[in-house]
Amino acid sequence: MVDYLRDAIVLGGVYTVFALGLTLSWGVLNVLNLAHGNVLVAAALTGYLLGEAGLPIPALLPLCILAGALLGALLEVVVFRPIRARARSAEAAGLAILIGSIAAGSVLFAAAEEVTDGRVRTIGTGTFEVTTLPLFGTTVTTLQLLIVGLSLVLGLGLAWFVRRSRTGRALRAIAHDPTTCGLLGVSVNRLGIATMAVAGGLAGAAGLLLALQIGSVEASMTESLLLKAFAVIVIGGVGSIGGAVLGAYLIAAAEVATVALVGSGAREAVVFAIILILLLARPQGLFARTAWQRA
Numbered sequence: 001m002v003d004y005l006r007d008a009i010v011l012g013g014v015y016t017v018f019a020l021g022l023t024l025s026w027g028v029l030n031v032l033n034l035a036h037g038n039v040l041v042a043a044a045l046t047g048y049l050l051g052e053a054g055l056p057i058p059a060l061l062p063l064c065i066l067a068g069a070l071l072g073a074l075l076e077v078v079v080f081r082p083i084r085a086r087a088r089s090a091e092a093a094g095l096a097i098l099i100g101s102i103a104a105g106s107v108l109f110a111a112a113e114e115v116t117d118g119r120v121r122t123i124g125t126g127t128f129e130v131t132t133l134p135l136f137g138t139t140v141t142t143l144q145l146l147i148v149g150l151s152l153v154l155g156l157g158l159a160w161f162v163r164r165s166r167t168g169r170a171l172r173a174i175a176h177d178p179t180t181c182g183l184l185g186v187s188v189n190r191l192g193i194a195t196m197a198v199a200g201g202l203a204g205a206a207g208l209l210l211a212l213q214i215g216s217v218e219a220s221m222t223e224s225l226l227l228k229a230f231a232v233i234v235i236g237g238v239g240s241i242g243g244a245v246l247g248a249y250l251i252a253a254a255e256v257a258t259v260a261l262v263g264s265g266a267r268e269a270v271v272f273a274i275i276l277i278l279l280l281a282r283p284q285g286l287f288a289r290t291a292w293q294r295a
Helices: 002-029 036-052 057-086 090-116 142-164 166-176 178-183 188-214 225-236 241-261 264-281
Strands: 132-135 138-141
Touching: 002 036, 002 057, 002 138, 002 142, 002 166, 002 188, 002 225, 002 241, 036 057, 036 090, 036 188, 036 225, 057 090, 057 188, 138 142, 142 166, 142 188, 142 241, 166 178, 166 188, 178 188, 225 241, 225 264, 241 264
Parallel strands: none
Antiparallel strands: 132 138
8 A cells, every 4th residue: 555655656746747837838828738748758868868978867857957948948939929929819829829739749759759769768867876765664766756856846946936936926917917917018928938948847857757767768658648737737727836736646646546456457547537527527627716817
């Protein structure tokens, strides 16, 4: 039982970091970025290539975050902002951005396939020594502790940034009414880049954590992860950081329990079932009141 709880906590840490970036871009910019998983893969491949060159994990993490942030900002400047500027309405922009993110994700997927040559690439921990420690009747590795610790630090850091910093307050303002914010002198374009950069940076961190957890990198490593991120957002409510954290751990716990009781083949069915139940019972999410409301 304790082993299952440990696995759920570690898995929930990865889901948390990945889903936070997606809910940030969706909640602030109304960008449903389906290329978010491909940004994760690109950052994980960055970690793999730099790891092959001998860089240790403490150096890989900021570089993977930087790679994800640059890709996120590039998507905003090259894809999402031009679409938003040319769209006739917010609804048309949302649909066009969704399609644009699919196209951008396809380009990133093709690039990842080229880099990996269509194969699974093994990623090691480099100079980071993985040891096993006893804890509460089970054993944990230092790598698992690193994953959980980083997920908590990044989650709390994002919550503080959004709630307490001046930029975070501006992000919440443009999520509510970007037009009025622009008239008041707030640079919506600059904050849009910052939002996508932070979201991409979180995807970059999640990419390295996921690659280290499973020990490999491949172009299609996020096929199911994106679905789970949507489930996390449905549970927590769009834009809710606390909801995303809770949803991530609920999904992870449900998956681990399903594997233990039924088998791994039913994992995806459970995620779909959770999404369906939440949409029927509370479509706005568990933490809808704390989510940013758009005009």
